[in-house]
Amino acid sequence: MYVIGLTGGIGAGKSEAARIFAELGVPVVDVDVISRRLTAAGQPLVARIGEAFGREYVTADGAMDRGKIRDRIFSSDADRRLLESILHPAIHTEAIKELESYNQAPYQILAIPLFFESNRYEGIVNRTLLIDCVEENQISRVVNRNGFTEKMVRSIIAAQASRSFRRALANDIIDNNGSIEELEQKVQQIHEKFIQACAVSE
Structure with missing residues (x-):
């Protein structure tokens, strides 16, 4: 691979x-695409984000409110690191799975x-x-x-x-x-x- x-x-x-x-x-395995998928409505990570940052950072349909989160994490390094600690391990796991599924490509x-x-x-x-x-x-x-x-x-x-x-x-x-x-x-x-x-x- x-x-x-x-x-x-x-x-x-x-x-x-x-x-x-x-x-x-x-x-192409894109971690941004994986991130959006994992923070869509009904995904388990969204509940953890709501617990960490407050329900106001979850939309009415149950997705992460990307706009509100963006505003918050780029005004606070601590909040950015907290969000990364929630998202990055899960994104990494999904990225590895996708890469392994394409392992016959040049x-x-x-x-x-x-x-x-x-x-x-x-x-x-x-x-x-x-x-x-x-x-x-x-x-x-x-x-x-x-x-x-x-x-x-x-x-x-x-x-x-x-x-x-x-x-x-x-x-x-x-x-x-x-x-x-x-x-x-x-x-x-x-x-x-x-x-x-x-x-x-x-």
Whole structure:
């Protein structure tokens, strides 16, 4: 099982890159998708979140209120760590299950925004691919895509590892300051590199 850890700061284009890899036929396990699934209506983790933070952080239909939780955890490191202690072990378990189900593929993508902030997936990932862009692009993309305020985006960026830290640790880097078409070309190129590397290692 050869796993590429796909990571990047908010707004850098990690999810768009993951989509392109999926279109190329590469299995993609996305921890954000798993997180949303585990915090949907009726999921057991939602009850634990309600107990830890209060019922006002659970919607009427029984899902985690992502907006309210986001506002709270990015104004308190302690609350962010508390939420992570509830979510991350369960997400990790589900991610491993999904990866094992695709273990016949030449390689897989594990999309995880906070890869370098934690050692939770170090023993699973064979190589890391960082999607990166300048901070101004991060901010404008998230403001336009999610409707967040610039202040909120900057607080999220501040809670993540710095660009220089991620760039120093990543095995491969795609700079994503251009168009979608340019990103598609770069992903295609590195996909071919990964396929060749996996063929050599067999």
